[in-house]
Amino acid sequence: MAWQGKILRVDLAQGTCVSEPLNMDWAAKFVGQRGLASKYLMEEIDPKVDPLSPDNKLIFATGPLTGTGASTGGRWSVVTKGALTGAIACSNSGGFFGGELKIAGWDMIIFEGRSPKPVYLSIQNDQAELLDAEDFIWGKTVWETEDLVRQRHLDNEIKLASIGAAGEDGVMYAAIVNDRDRAAGRSGVGTVMGSKNLKTVAVRGTAGVAVDDPKRFLAAISTASDRLNATADRDRRAAIGTMAMMDVNQAWGSLPTRNCQDVQFEGEENINVAAMKKIRASDGKANLMRNKACFACSIGCARVSTMDPSHFSMKGKDDKYTKPEGGLEYESAFALGPMCGVDDIEAATYASILCNEHSMDPISFGATLSAAMELFEIGAITTEDTGGMVLEFGSAEALCWAAEVTGTVQGFGRELGLGSKRLCEKYGHPELSMTVKGQEFAGYDPRAMQGMGLLYATSNRGACHLRGAAWTEDYTDVSPKGRAPAVKTAQDGMAFYDSTGLCMFARGGFGDDLVAEQMDAALPGVWDAERIKITGERIWNLERQFNLAAGFTVADDTLPERSLKEPAKTGVAAGKVNELDKMLPEYYELRGWTADGVPTSGTLNRLGLE
Amino acid sequence: MNINVRIISMHGDVNSSTGEREISGTTSVTDLLFELNLPPEDTYAVLLNDMPVSIEDRSSTLLSEGDNFTVFPPIKGG
Numbered sequence: 139m140a141w142q143g144k145i146l147r148v149d150l151a152q153g154t155c156v157s158e159p160l161n162m163d164w165a166a167k168f169v170g171q172r173g174l175a176s177k178y179l180m181e182e183i184d185p186k187v188d189p190l191s192p193d194n195k196l197i198f199a200t201g202p203l204t205g206t207g208a209s210t211g212g213r214w215s216v217v218t219k220g221a222l223t224g225a226i227a228c229s230n231s232g233g234f235f236g237g238e239l240k241i242a243g244w245d246m247i248i249f250e251g252r253s254p255k256p257v258y259l260s261i262q263n264d265q266a267e268l269l270d271a272e273d274f275i276w277g278k279t280v281w282e283t284e285d286l287v288r289q290r291h292l293d294n295e296i297k298l299a300s301i302g303a304a305g306e307d308g309v310m311y312a313a314i315v316n317d318r319d320r321a322a323g324r325s326g327v328g329t330v331m332g333s334k335n336l337k338t339v340a341v342r343g344t345a346g347v348a349v350d351d352p353k354r355f356l357a358a359i360s361t362a363s364d365r366l367n368a369t370a371d372r373d374r375r376a377a378i379g380t381m382a383m384m385d386v387n388q389a390w391g392s393l394p395t396r397n398c399q400d401v402q403f404e405g406e407e408n409i410n411v412a413a414m415k416k417i418r419a420s421d422g423k424a425n426l427m428r429n430k431a432c433f434a435c436s437i438g439c440a441r442v443s444t445m446d447p448s449h450f451s452m453k454g455k456d457d458k459y460t461k462p463e464g465g466l467e468y469e470s471a472f473a474l475g476p477m478c479g480v481d482d483i484e485a486a487t488y489a490s491i492l493c494n495e496h497s498m499d500p501i502s503f504g505a506t507l508s509a510a511m512e513l514f515e516i517g518a519i520t521t522e523d524t525g526g527m528v529l530e531f532g533s534a535e536a537l538c539w540a541a542e543v544t545g546t547v548q549g550f551g552r553e554l555g556l557g558s559k560r561l562c563e564k565y566g567h568p569e570l571s572m573t574v575k576g577q578e579f580a581g582y583d584p585r586a587m588q589g590m591g592l593l594y595a596t597s598n599r600g601a602c603h604l605r606g607a608a609w610t611e612d613y614t615d616v617s618p619k620g621r622a623p624a625v626k627t628a629q630d631g632m633a634f635y636d637s638t639g640l641c642m643f644a645r646g647g648f649g650d651d652l653v654a655e656q657m658d659a660a661l662p663g664v665w666d667a668e669r670i671k672i673t674g675e676r677i678w679n680l681e682r683q684f685n686l687a688a689g690f691t692v693a694d695d696t697l698p699e700r701s702l703k704e705p706a707k708t709g710v711a712a713g714k715v716n717e718l719d720k721m722l723p724e725y726y727e728l729r730g731w732t733a734d735g736v737p738t739s740g741t742l743n744r745l746g747l748e
Numbered sequence: 749m750n751i752n753v754r755i756i757s758m759h760g761d762v763n764s765s766t767g768e769r770e771i772s773g774t775t776s777v778t779d780l781l782f783e784l785n786l787p788p789e790d791t792y793a794v795l796l797n798d799m800p801v802s803i804e805d806r807s808s809t810l811l812s813e814g815d816n817f818t819v820f821p822p823i824k825g826g
Binding site for chain 1: 754756758764779789792793794798799800802818820821822823824825826
């Protein structure tokens with residue numbers, strides 16, 4: 139019935155793997171993936187727990203539509219208390235791992251405790267066991283891990299979700315990387331995985347997924363797929379991917395540059411879509427080779443690139459990095475490019491590749507490096523700290539070096555591994571950290587995009603551009619007007635959608651009616667617009683409850699000083715700051731929260747959250 | 749007179765094109781969009797010298813020598 143009705147509970151301390159029934163009452167109320175895993179987390183851990191203690195839990199969760207054949211229905215999420223933030227963490231990933239896990243017969247895996255020695259989890263349909271990772275894959279890169287496990291188990295179809303050195307060794311924003319170059323990226327979910335001595339989850343699934351009304355479901359996904367495939371947006375994502383945002387943000391004046399000191403980047407034309415497609419003199423190829431799709435996806439937004447073999451970063455590496463690898467997406471490109479003042483597209487590609495190989499979030503890495511560069515600029519960090527490297531804005535050499543030492547967690551890389559907030563605090567300038575709740579900004583400056591500022595300030599997992607942005611409003615004018623209702627509606631909508639197993643890049647193409655139709659055909663019960671709306675709001679408020687219990691307060695719903703007090707220098711918001719104080723009170727009221735950002739008992743009752 | 753026109757397009761291979769364009773002295777934003785022959789859905793956002801020009805104002809906003817004009821379609825990030 140879309141849900142498999144089964145959770146795999148893995149006790150890493152005891153070394154046991156036990157199947158248990160999915161709580162169907164919770165599934166009906168919280169759907170799957172983000173919503174359902176958040177409910178389990180809320181019920182099963184103390185929100186005040188140290189994220190890296192054995193008492194934190196790590197949940198891998200699919201959605202009801204994952205693995206059903208619905209277009210883009212391959213998503214899965216990692217839910218935990220984030221190492222980077224101490225807030226609820228939910229990182230959504232694509233690739234093929236999620237589909238494989240669901241088809242193996244599992245809705246969710248819940249990891250508890252900490253293994254005394256490095257282990258990995260091997261799943262083949264309903265068989266699951268923890269196996270020794272020491273002297274095998276512990277210490278290996280993400281890619282080596284994939285190859286070695288497939289070799290040992292004699293099966294090239296195994297899908298893996300792994301950590302590299304960054305996850306093993308405490309980089310606070312370590313990601314979990316699956317299928318070589320897809321990631322559950324943000325909030326340090328990989329750091330939590332490493333703290334549990336869990337190296338990888340290797341899954342092979344052939345059991346299948348059933349749905350409630352197969353005939354109706356097949357018709358629904360066919361119609362939805364046709365509608366999606368006819369959209370211009372789908373074509374854009376296939377052809378140029380998310381990189382399209384670079385030129386738009388440059389024009390609008392919302393491109394975070396040099397740790398947000400600027401909002402437009404003079405080197406932008408060397409690191410945009412056109413630059414990715416430009417033929418190189420050295421090898422006659424472009425950086426961008428082609429696109430790539432995830433499980434059941436007809437969009438294919440992922441990039442596949444090849445490094446320029448003559449680039450300085452390739453020296454001494456033979457041909458290790460010149461094969462086709464996952465290339466720059468917008469978020470990695472902005473963070474490894476303009477945010478650090480770097481306009482070398484090959485250097486940014488190299489750094490992005492290392493983020494996949496060693497399991498780091500490129501957004502947090504780039505934003506942390508940019509903070510370090512500003513600290514260096516003002517003399518708070520010196521070459522004595524870095525061991526000689528001149529950490530200047532614009533230095534491609536510094537970028538590549540930083541990616542190497544942070545990915546492999548050596549020397550100054552350990553400092554960069556702290557994340558922007560801890561790094562800036564340590565070196566005496568907390569105000570230079572472009573973070574909210576400890577998580578670094580994404581590729582949109584909140585001065586030119588007022589609604590994005592509200593979203594960063596109120597996202598339950600820290601600064602995030604995916605949680606529900608007011609895209610239409612924010613690219614129409616620079617004003618706080620209308621942002622609160624737009625962001626609230628978008629947040630509730632995404633909270634539901636993130637729980638279905640579908641990819642957010644299909645959401646617009648499907649339309650709300652066809653999302654509802656696919657859910658209604660696949661799942662028992664009635665899934666209509668009304669139910670979808672309230673379910674999303676319920677999930678959002680549940681996450682908020684977790685954070686409040688973890689110790690977050692209204693004071694944490696804010697933005698860095700730079701966004702609130704330093705006017706943008708150029709672009710549509712020249713001379714303006716983010717007017718969060720004009721949006722937040724209205725937002726709290728619309729949410730049915732007190733002026734201190736606490737859900738009222740009336741709101742909680744209405745949503746069925748006690 | 750000459751203005752600088754940047755078209756950010758989401759179609760196929762071309763992401764954006766930039767170039768100088770000669771226009772008459774009484775061209776409005778609406779006139780220019782018509783001349784550029786862009787499909788309506790691609791003219792969502794217009795920037796004139798870093799100022800957004802709302803849809804209501806386009807027919808009454810005239811262009812001047814040396815203006816920087818940008819147009820792009822609706823887009824959501826990810």
